[in-house]
Amino acid sequence: xxxxxxxxxxxxxxxxxxxxxxxxxxxxxxxxxxxxxxxxxxxxxxxxxxxxxxxxxxxxxxxxxxxxxxxxxxxxxxxxxxxxxxxxxxxxxxxxxxxxxxxxx
Amino acid sequence: xxxxxxxxxxxxxxxxxxxxxxxxxxxxxxxxxxxxxxxxxxxxxxxxxxxxxxxxxxxxxxxxxxxxxxxxxxxxxxxxxxxxxxxxxxxxxxxxxxxxxxxxxxxxxxxxxxxxxxxxxxxxxxxxxxxxxxxxxxxxxxxxxxxxxxxxxxxxxxxxxxxxxxxxxxxxxxxxxxxxxxxxxxxxxxxxxxxxxxxxxxxxxxxxxxxxxxxxxxxxxxxxxxxxxxxxxxxxxxxxxxxxxxxxxxxxxxxxxxxxxxxxxxxxxxxxxxxxxxxxxxxxxxxxxxxxxxxxxxxxxxxxxxxxxxxxxxxxxxxxxxxxxxxxxxxxxxxxxxxxxxxxxxxxxxxxxxxxxxxxxxxxxxxxxxxxxxxxxxxxxxxxxxxxxxxxxxxxxxxxxxxxxxxxxxxxxxxxxxxxxxxxxxxxxxxxxxxxxxxxxxxxxxxxxxxxxxxxxxxxxxxxxxxxxxxxxxxxxxxxxxxxxxxxxxxxxxxxxxxxxxxxxxxxxxxxxxxxxxxxxxxxxxxxxxxxxxxxxxxxxxxxxxxxxxx
Numbered sequence: 272x273x274x275x276x277x278x279x280x281x282x283x284x285x286x287x288x289x290x291x292x293x294x295x296x297x298x299x300x301x302x303x304x305x306x307x308x309x310x311x312x313x314x315x316x317x318x319x320x321x322x323x324x325x326x327x328x329x330x331x332x333x334x335x336x337x338x339x340x341x342x343x344x345x346x347x348x349x350x351x352x353x354x355x356x357x358x359x360x361x362x363x364x365x366x367x368x369x370x371x372x373x374x375x376x
Numbered sequence: 377x378x379x380x381x382x383x384x385x386x387x388x389x390x391x392x393x394x395x396x397x398x399x400x401x402x403x404x405x406x407x408x409x410x411x412x413x414x415x416x417x418x419x420x421x422x423x424x425x426x427x428x429x430x431x432x433x434x435x436x437x438x439x440x441x442x443x444x445x446x447x448x449x450x451x452x453x454x455x456x457x458x459x460x461x462x463x464x465x466x467x468x469x470x471x472x473x474x475x476x477x478x479x480x481x482x483x484x485x486x487x488x489x490x491x492x493x494x495x496x497x498x499x500x501x502x503x504x505x506x507x508x509x510x511x512x513x514x515x516x517x518x519x520x521x522x523x524x525x526x527x528x529x530x531x532x533x534x535x536x537x538x539x540x541x542x543x544x545x546x547x548x549x550x551x552x553x554x555x556x557x558x559x560x561x562x563x564x565x566x567x568x569x570x571x572x573x574x575x576x577x578x579x580x581x582x583x584x585x586x587x588x589x590x591x592x593x594x595x596x597x598x599x600x601x602x603x604x605x606x607x608x609x610x611x612x613x614x615x616x617x618x619x620x621x622x623x624x625x626x627x628x629x630x631x632x633x634x635x636x637x638x639x640x641x642x643x644x645x646x647x648x649x650x651x652x653x654x655x656x657x658x659x660x661x662x663x664x665x666x667x668x669x670x671x672x673x674x675x676x677x678x679x680x681x682x683x684x685x686x687x688x689x690x691x692x693x694x695x696x697x698x699x700x701x702x703x704x705x706x707x708x709x710x711x712x713x714x715x716x717x718x719x720x721x722x723x724x725x726x727x728x729x730x731x732x733x734x735x736x737x738x739x740x741x742x743x744x745x746x747x748x749x750x751x752x753x754x755x756x757x758x759x760x761x762x763x764x765x766x767x768x769x770x771x772x773x774x775x776x777x778x779x780x781x782x783x784x785x786x787x788x789x790x791x792x793x794x795x796x797x798x799x800x801x802x803x804x805x806x807x808x809x810x811x812x813x814x815x816x817x818x819x820x821x822x823x824x825x826x827x828x829x830x831x832x833x834x835x836x837x838x839x840x841x842x843x844x845x846x847x848x849x850x851x852x853x854x855x856x857x858x859x860x861x862x863x864x865x866x867x868x869x870x871x872x873x874x875x876x877x878x879x880x881x882x883x884x885x886x887x888x889x890x891x892x893x894x895x896x897x898x899x900x901x902x903x904x905x906x907x908x909x910x911x912x913x914x915x916x917x918x919x920x921x922x923x924x925x926x927x
Binding site: 294295296299335336339340358359360363364367373 | 402403405408409423424425426427428456457473475721722725728793794795804805808
């Protein structure tokens with residue numbers, strides 16, 4: 272999982288979204304088609320081309336107060352239209368750590 | 377313990393209010409993230425995958441029971457009820473909210489804890505031997521010098537915007553528990569032929585993308601010259617260190633590219649101009665710092681008390697004692713290492729309840745003092761031997777008596793891809809699986825001392841290069857793979873491990889480590905030849921053959 276921090280250029284190979292962390296608490300958020308943020312991946316705006324991705328990222332970055340560190344991440348779209356994370360990093364960001372926490376919530 | 381004076385307390389409190397204002401301005405939009413990032417980093421606040429991470433400084437790994445209780449409070453009130461002790465003797469909280477950070481910092485400041493020197497391109501928390509001040513045979517307590525360096529470097533205007541982060545470590549024992557050879561500047565207190573005490577100064581050690589073992593730049597520097605000599609090194613680094621390429625910005629690259637002789641020459645020229653100036657440390661200043669360290673009023677105790685004799689009949693107690701209890705400089709006392717590596721647990725994590733329990737036990741049995749080691753374990757530095765049986769029972773009840781210190785399941789691991797935004801692969805689940813594979817205490821004892829270090833990326837927070845077995849997570853076509861090295865070590869004979877072959881997938885790592893260990897058990901010359909010595913004697917080839925013959 273190459274860190275998004277090391278991404279040098281935008282390369283889209285399939286459906287993608289823009290994700291970030293919410294500024295006040297750091298929670299994982301996704302950019303929606305309504306130019307807002309949601310913690311629900313199913314509400315994320317899907318882009319499929321580099322131009323679209325660049326535009327969505329630029330719009331997301333303009334919201335400096337709402338979100339920190341926006342970047343483009345791959346997703347997979349199931350047959351039922353469900354949006355799933357496209358790699359392990361995004362799976363972990365969506366679902367949480369893959370280990371039991373020392374203290375259960 | 378070191379007692380802060382009024383200047384320290386004022387500085388810490390002012391820092392909280394300064395950061396409170398910065399957070400307020402960030403959350404109101406007055407500061408952009410670009411403007412705020414450096415400010416938050418200078419207060420230990422990173423952004424990880426799920427949340428902000430808050431790294432709190434534990435200078436030279438020394439904590440009071442009151443401070444540990446306050447860390448437990450922060451874990452409980454602002455985080456998810458636990459903290460993670462790091463390879464630089466700090467503690468991290470993984471789920472903290474930016475909006476609540478100023479309150480957390482304020483709560484910590486009440487007991488003299490802060491987050492300065494835990495991030496950013498400045499001098500970082502000065503680390504030391506976790507047995508400092510109590511280890512038998514130590515030249516003197518290295519924390520006195522670590523504290524001098526802490527005070528000197530904290531908010532030092534010349535060294536707050538270095539090309540890259542800068543790490544000091546200091547030891548005063550023959551056996552190096554502080555890993556001084558893998559630091560930007562490593563300091564080893566020793567005596568010269570005339571019997572004078574001074575420092576061997578090493579420079580240019582470090583791990584990460586381009587690992588180097590530190591080189592001796594000056595074999596003997598007297599204490600009064602320490603600050604001027606260190607400043608001369610940092611001035612040369614500040615002047616010539618590369619700011620154009622983050623991967624080449626550490627001092628180790630400069631030392632490597634210039635060569636140690638040329639680098640030493642530059643430092644010497646700089647030093648000769650300033651060595652007798654304002655940085656000359658007079659004995660009064662050193663004595664003033666020394667006087668602010670408080671040492672316990674030890675009792676005169678028997679070398680082997682009755683309580684210990686009786687408890688020796690309990691095999692579980694004996695297994696723990698032999699593994700976790702170490703000699704102390706004062707007769708009748710011991711240093712007790714507390715393993716934070718339970719079978720199946722994340723290395724270095726402690727719950728708030730465990731921290732509270734340890735704080736209570738430190739009050740009862742260790743003069744209220746706790747130490748943090750870079751191996752991600754804790755220690756109680758002043759335990760009377762008569763109290764060992766009672767302490768063991770209490771630790772066992774709290775899940776803190778795993779008898780695996782320095783054994784194969786005492787694994788150092790970074791947070792990896794489960795938490796860290798830099799990581800390429802997970803570290804913790806690999807460590808957990810390995811602790812399960814080597815859970816049998818008799819087997820672990822048969823294997824003997826063996827350090828496994830795991831990093832989830834090339835930044836090497838898990839110090840994989842210097843693990844007897846090092847495991848580095850990499851990414852290949854979207855999948856987690858792991859490179860395995862063997863033969864590394866972080867002690868006075870520090871070496872970088874050698875790669876044994878191609879990276880292996882996530883699911884194979886534990887099998888590969890088992891193969892390596894099984895090969896060692898066959899290959900070792902005698903039962904007390906350590907794994908790392910067998911590798912030194914035979915090289916990697918026999919291990920490579922064993923691992924890859926069937927893969």
